[in-house]
Structures are given as structure tokens and as C-alpha cells.
Amino acid sequence: MSKKLTFDSVAEVQAYAAKDADRVIFIVKNGVYDVTEYLPNHPGGPTPLVMAKATDATKAFADADHPDNAVMQMEDYRIGTVKKAATPKPASSAGPAKLLIAVAVVAVAGFFAIKALKK
Numbered sequence: 001m002s003k004k005l006t007f008d009s010v011a012e013v014q015a016y017a018a019k020d021a022d023r024v025i026f027i028v029k030n031g032v033y034d035v036t037e038y039l040p041n042h043p044g045g046p047t048p049l050v051m052a053k054a055t056d057a058t059k060a061f062a063d064a065d066h067p068d069n070a071v072m073q074m075e076d077y078r079i080g081t082v083k084k085a086a087t088p089k090p091a092s093s094a095g096p097a098k099l100l101i102a103v104a105v106v107a108v109a110g111f112f113a114i115k116a117l118k119k
């Protein structure tokens, strides 16, 4: 894994990850990581890493509040870089969040509408 790969988009990373479905590959910021060998050693357990498979895990990684040594350790698993600027937001990360917000707004509006009607 000495030669680093360069990807033009998140979709390109996902296509690469899909070719080798047994491996756990994800993105954090502009780095592409293959943590297949790290799974049994991750202090947070293998589950969050497997869940992050083939996604942009930047937010999940940040949410776990990793210490600096974790960030340094990551370099060992870096297989490449992705130029995200050229990428439209992948539906997989933006879609569900937006949908959730939309559902929440409709639910709140519905709640107040029903309350108003009952008066």
C-alpha cells in the first residue's frame, strides 16, 4: 500500500470500494482509508467502522470525538486522497438528513394543525 491513489469524487471512491466488498474503505475529510486490518483493534469496536463503509464518514468520525493520537494513527490506513471540491453532494449523505428534517417539519405542523382543529 505504498502508492497512494487519487480519486476525483466521492462516487469514484464508492465505485472502488464496491469492487472489493470485503474491505472496509471510507472517507474522512479528504483522506481515503482502508481499515480492514484495523477492525479488531479499533477502541470504538468494529461496528462504527463497518457502518462507515463506502461513505464519507467525516461527520461520524468528528462526532466520536477522536483524540489527536487517533488522527495520527489514521495515516497508517490511508490509501489515498479524494478531491471532494469537484463532487456534487452524494445522495447517500445529504438525502436522508434532508428527508428527516422534512418529515420532522411536517410532523410538527401536523401536530399544531390537529391541536388548532380540536379547539
Ligand code: HEM
Pocket (backbone or CB within 6 Å): 026, 033, 035, 038, 042, 043, 044, 045, 048, 049, 052, 057, 060, 061, 064, 066, 067, 069, 070, 071, 073, 074, 077
Ligand atoms: C482509521 C480510522 C480510525 C482510527 C485510527 C480510530 C481510532 C480510534 C481511537 C484511538 C479511539 C479511542 C479514543 C479514546 O481513547 O478516547 C476510537 C474510538 C472511537 N471511534 Fe474511532 N477511529 C477511526 C475511525 C472511526 C470512524 C470512521 C468512526 C465512526 C464512523 C469511529 C468511531 C469511534 C467511536 C464511536 C469510538 C468510541 C468513542 C468512545 O468510546 O467515547 N472511528 N477510535
